[in-house]
Amino acid sequence: MSIAGNLLKYKKEIESDGVQLVAVSKFQQADAVLEAYNAGHRVFGENLVQELVEKQAQLPQDIQWHLIGHLQTNKVKYIAPFISMIESVDSLKLLAEINKQAAKHNRVIDCLLQIYIADEDTKFGLGFDEAIELLRSEEFAGLKNIRITGLMGIASNNATEKQTVDEFTELKVFFDGIKMSFFRKDDAFKEVSMGMSGDYKLAIEAGSTMVRIGSSIFGKRVIKHYKAQ
Numbered sequence: 001m002s003i004a005g006n007l008l009k010y011k012k013e014i015e016s017d018g019v020q021l022v023a024v025s026k027f028q029q030a031d032a033v034l035e036a037y038n039a040g041h042r043v044f045g046e047n048l049v050q051e052l053v054e055k056q057a058q059l060p061q062d063i064q065w066h067l068i069g070h071l072q073t074n075k076v077k078y079i080a081p082f083i084s085m086i087e088s089v090d091s092l093k094l095l096a097e098i099n100k101q102a103a104k105h106n107r108v109i110d111c112l113l114q115i116y117i118a119d120e121d122t123k124f125g126l127g128f129d130e131a132i133e134l135l136r137s138e139e140f141a142g143l144k145n146i147r148i149t150g151l152m153g154i155a156s157n158n159a160t161e162k163q164t165v166d167e168f169t170e171l172k173v174f175f176d177g178i179k180m181s182f183f184r185k186d187d188a189f190k191e192v193s194m195g196m197s198g199d200y201k202l203a204i205e206a207g208s209t210m211v212r213i214g215s216s217i218f219g220k221r222v223i224k225h226y227k228a229q
């Protein structure tokens with residue numbers, strides 16, 4: 001099926017569950033993004049700053065870009081003028097830098113705390129205790145140009161279905177606790193971003209509000225020249 005066809009199929013299925021679809025366009029050409037855009041989609045996810053900045057300049061300005069990959073503090077300045085959501089916040093230092101750069105543009109940038117739920121060493125994210133420590137810190141309380149709107153997590157690669165469900169459930173339970181403890185009166189804190197092409201159905205069953213789907217919409221990732229950061 002075409003990109004537009006895939007997009008519409010996933011959009012219909014996922015949005016009918018009340019879940020938001022982030023179309024992950026990393027390593028895809030701008031033309032591919034435009035095809036999905038012309039089919040009516042507006043929310044796209046990228047994981048490299050350089051690639052994101054190039055695409056943002058070329059593509060329609062009403063696209064809502066989500067950064068979903070590890071972000072180095074020295075690169076925040078390049079995306080601060082336009083980024084719609086940073087899903088991959090994994091330290092207070094990074095959050096403080098996002099706040100600083102957002103302030104320069106008179107913006108409040110929506111952020112998710114990336115929580116480490118996978119059973120492997122390769123994924124970034126905060127541990128449960130680290131996330132709580134961050135939210136309790138005085139420094140966090142002083143950050144006025146960021147808004148935490150939820151949590152994000154990535155399940156283990158090649159896990160059994162049971163393990164994947166357990167990891168997603170852990171994140172949802174943690175979200176509920178954090179909501180109660182820190183954001184009870186804050187309606188903006190509502191997102192649990194979990195689920196990708198291979199596991200989005202399990203994620204939605206476990207309480208996901210936002211899924212990030214790339215290869216099932218766009219096919220194989222094609223651009224090779226973006227250097228890893």
Ligand SMILES: *Cc1c(COP(=O)(O)O)cnc(C)c1O
Pocket residue numbers: 024026047068069154195196197198212213214215216
């Ligand atoms: C690449 C990526 C996705 C999308 O993965 P697919 O398996 O292609 O759907 C989702 N989330 C993150 C953080 C990613 O890096």
